[in-house]
Amino acid sequence: MQDFNISPVQKSKSLTNELAESLRDEILSGKLKRGEKLPSSKTIEEQAGVSRSVVREAVAQLRAHGLVESRQGAGVFVTGNNPQKAFVIDCVEYESIHNAINILQLRMAVETEIAAKSAVLRSEEQLAEIKRCMVEMEGAIxxxxxxxxxxxxxxxxxxxxxxxxxxxxxxxxIGSAVVPGRSLVTAEMNATERETFFNSIQDEHRDITRAIELGSAEMASAAMKAHLGASVKRHESVAKKYAAVKA
Known part of the structure; x- marks a missing residue:
């Protein structure tokens, strides 16, 4: 890999889009070649002068365009220099509270069926992995x-x-929509409010996990619908606050 050099992003622009564009240029120009590992998140953060979350969102945008892929435990690697022309939700769309709500509704339509299938088809090992992810989230909270x-x-x-x-x-x-949409909701919260917010989400996750463990497709689907429906309401509440401030 040639010397990696990303210029600091312009604060007047979307940090995520600006960084994604810079990284895309590195790939399309051939400086980052197919099969090469992307520099570490810390390296990109320091060179671009942005936060870890901005790097994560920019990489998610590249992944959505088929330019990079994540390999568990190994990092992020360049997959090619021909962007996919397919269905795409750009990260900039997540920055709108109304778009975030629309994306949550899309997730609800799909993930209710996912939960139902999981309840019927999951193995004991897969159930253990779902529970492990819950424990990790509790630790982060x-x-x-x-x-x-x-x-x-x-x-x-x-x-x-x-x-x-x-x-x-x-x-x-679609997972890259989680971070920006959530930050819109939690931006003005204090520590206590954030804890309550995340614990509510975790309670909803427990309901989903319990239904999957019981093997009930109907309960799992309903629990997932309730979870994402509650997320929609949380976003709608923030949208109303924004509207009241502007009024």
């Missing part, structure tokens, strides 16, 4: 961390136990 990665892993574990690989691919793709 206890440390007042963002917990978006842990939340995504929980939903991905359910998808991977559904018996349909396309469900897993969908969650990996």
């Amino acid at each position: 206890a440390q007042d961390l963002e917990s978006a990665d842990e939340d995504l892993n929980f939903h991905l574990a359910i998808a991977e136990s559904s018996g349909n690989p396309y469900f897993s691919r969908f969650i990996k793709y």
